Amino acid sequence: MGLSKSSTGLGASNTQLILQKRSEQDRVVALAGNPNVGKSTVFNALTGLHQHTGNWPGKTVTNAQGYCQFQGTGYLLVDLPGCYSLQAHSAEEEAARDFLCFGGADCVVVVCDATCLERNLNLVLQVLELAPNTVVCVNLLDEARRKGVRVDLEELSGLLGVPVVGASAREGKGLEALMREAGRLSATPLPPREPPVVVYSPQAEGLIARLLPRVESLHGGVANSRWLAAKLLDGVDPSLESAMGKRLRLPLSQDPEIRRVLEEVGPEREALRDSMAASMVHRAEEIARAVTKTENGGYSPRDRKIDRILTSPLTGFPIMLLMLLGIFWLTIAGANYPSQLLSQGLFWLGDQLGELLAWAGWPGWLRGLLCDGMYKTLAWVVAVMLPPMAIFFPLFTLLEDLGYLPRVAFNMDRCFHCCGACGKQALTTCMGFGCNAAGVVGCRIIDSPRERLIAMLTNNFVPCNGRLPMLISLIAMFFVGAAGGFGASVLSALLLVGVIGLGLLMTFAVSKFLSSTLLKGVPSSFTLELPPYRRPQIGKVIVRSIFDRTLFVLGRAASVAAPAGLVIWLLANLHVGGASLLAHCAGFLDPFARMFGMDGVILLAFILGLPANEIVIPLIIMAYLSQGSLVELSDLSALRALLVDNGWTWVTALCVVVFSLMHWPCSTTCLTIRKESQSWKWTAVAVAIPTVCGLGLCFLIANTCRLLGLG
Amino acid sequence: MFHEATLSSLRQGQAAKVAVLKAQGSMRRRFQDLGLIEGTAVECLGAGPLGDPCAYLIRGAVIALRQCDASTIVIGPAYAAGVLASPVSPLPAAE
Structure with missing residues (x-):
């Protein structure tokens, strides 16, 4: 929620996200993550005052780009809007998903909250499916330490198949290691993990396997094929359809072969969707349980007490x-x-x-x-x-x-x-x-x-x-x-x-x-997250x-x-x-x-x-x-x-x-x-x-x- | 007529496991993104000063939901929070 000097100007509704690279050798790093994980802290710490705020093309969603120099290479960090998933229910999620698909980032950094890893992993897994060239940054380790939560970063890296860096951006720790990994990945990209991090039910996997060759041949390597196939099965996203159509002139779901496979699924589509979502949630749960040792859980007793006071009928107002x-x-x-x-x-x-x-x-x-x-x-x-x-x-x-x-x-x-x-x-x-x-x-x-x-x-x-x-x-x-x-x-x-x-x-x-x-x-549906209290x-x-x-x-x-x-x-x-x-x-x-x-x-x-x-x-x-x-x-x-x-x-x-x-x-x-x-x-x-x-x-x-x- | 218990019937300090999601479309997806799927344990942390919305502990995060939305989530029998740890549910069986 910020008002900056660019909000007074008349300019600003661009239709193309212009990447403000300073030189051709600059690498583009996309910064993703849930809201409230300290993503802005990481962004601000890395870019300082070399920032430029504007809007995502065609949307009133804030976009920030910042420049960072590390070991002789320039990096353009693009701060994606905080979102809980890439399902594109909202303009923020759509902007994030579109950039990850088509924005031309050399690598992606997903920032997580160490005290709430399970929920954060939902986005991490979705991003990994879409953009395998990703570094996971587990932030707020100082908070985690204070609450008695310990995260096994190496184990997490092994399970996810990507580099994992621990950080405490507030204290400036872990940022060098993060840039090092980001630099490494943007120079030599990671291939998609085999086997994939999230394995769906046998029925879903079978359908994906059937769709995969056709999707590969059609889109020619523009976006991750497995992810595209999974999204086709999912089918709830008209915005993805139109985005694909605009960028690639490919109405994928209209292709006759693909249509045939999808129509075979027929009435079980809903159950299939549910099972795919459940697979993702269960995998996140498994991984979080394997790497996190906690004494208190994300919602500490202290937070509980404070919330009781701040929201009780007597004292809240x-x-x-x-x-x-x-x-x-x-x-x-x-x-x-x-x-x-x-x-x-x-x-x-x-x-x-x-x-x-x-x-x-x-x-x-x-x-x-x-x-x-x-x-x-x-x-x-x-x-x-x-x-x-x-x-x-x-x-x-x-x-x-x-x-x-x-x-x-x-x-x-x-x-x-x-x-x-x-x-x-x-x-x-x-x-x-x-x-x-x-x-x-x-x-x-x-x-x-x-x-x-x-x-x-x-x-x-x-x-x-x-x-x-x-x-x-x-x-x-x-x-x-x-x-x-x-x-x-x-x-x-x-x-x-x-x-x-x-x-x-x-x-x-x-x-x-x-x-x-x-x-x-x-009145729209309303979900509000009450984040843990943090020292600003x-x-x-x-x-x-x-x-x-x-x-x-x-x-x-x-x-x-x-x-x-x-x-x-x-x-x-x-x-x-x-x-x-x-x-x-x-x-x-x-x-x-x-x-x-x-x-x-x-x-x-x-x-x-x-x-x-x-x-x-x-x-x-x-x-x-x-x-x-x-x-x-x-x-x-x-x-x-x-x-x-x-x-x-x-x-x-x-x-x-x-x-x-x-x-x-x-x-x-x-x-x-x-x-x-x-x-x-x-x-x-x-x-x-x-x-x-x-x-x-x-x-x-x-x-x-x-x-x-x-x- | 069998009256199903929904999330909105939980009181502060009570917990239950999600049985069925009645919501459709984007609300359903939003619940799934938050980790509310069959078998998830949810604890009710208490309502706001005006009675609505109510805060729930879902997989380590505190999420506030309105009564009208919480009543679309059917739950199993309620128990006192802290008795059972978060369940480990097996992956859904192949159809």
């Missing part, structure tokens, strides 16, 4: 709430000071830039455009956005690495299931608190396309880091008494929680609405996360805020008929906005705040003060005075709070939704839904208060 509040508090409190520093620093830099340009003789209007318009907006967005993001996302990633997040999805699943959605939506909603665009990208963890769309469309109902400061200021100014102190901050906190609660309520309500109307469908690599996670976030924010600022600053400056400084364009637009929108308890300036500020919600309040201040550039008023009482002078009442503030919570997503989020859903129609729906809800609720509030004579 309170702990979740406390955790979320804790993260919030850390983000808001921790970001305050750095934000101030950054804004002071960047604005000072801007002033210097202005003076430099003046000294260089640049005309006043151009200086204004560049410094007061583009630069100031850019600086504002960076200063407000960067520190909270740099705190929130590392914390979130730490929780993810710890293993806590699946427990959240586990606790919340029932609520979401009732609304026709999936428990993993709880996680994407939490990510939305940091940044809605990140939340939308995070929706990839939801398998079902329908439920993924629901999560994407409702993500905007939680206020992101850009909107939280606005909500906090408004609550503090209009709804909490002038007397400061502890009582005031508690009240503020409670009201903020109330607002967020409203957002969550809307999330549920709209999810339910969508799943009964636009996105009707049966705190230092590395923080550094990597901060690096990613910084790049993302800077990228967004440059691509989105600077042009917005240009437009804003033009509107504020071009005068027509005695008033600025800004004032004209505000006046035009005023009657419409008044229906919803706001005024023209506020609505215009929200519209101009499309690129970045952080600039909404500065825009309002700028408009009221008829200034030519964004103004900051850090003194809340001065700000309140300004707002009240311009006709604000507590009703206005309430409507602004509600509208801030529920309005169109920011431009980055919109573009991300477009990329992830690959449809303009759904992007339009994503814009319409929160807007309609927000306007509707504001209308209700404004007119009810008017009728009752309040405010």
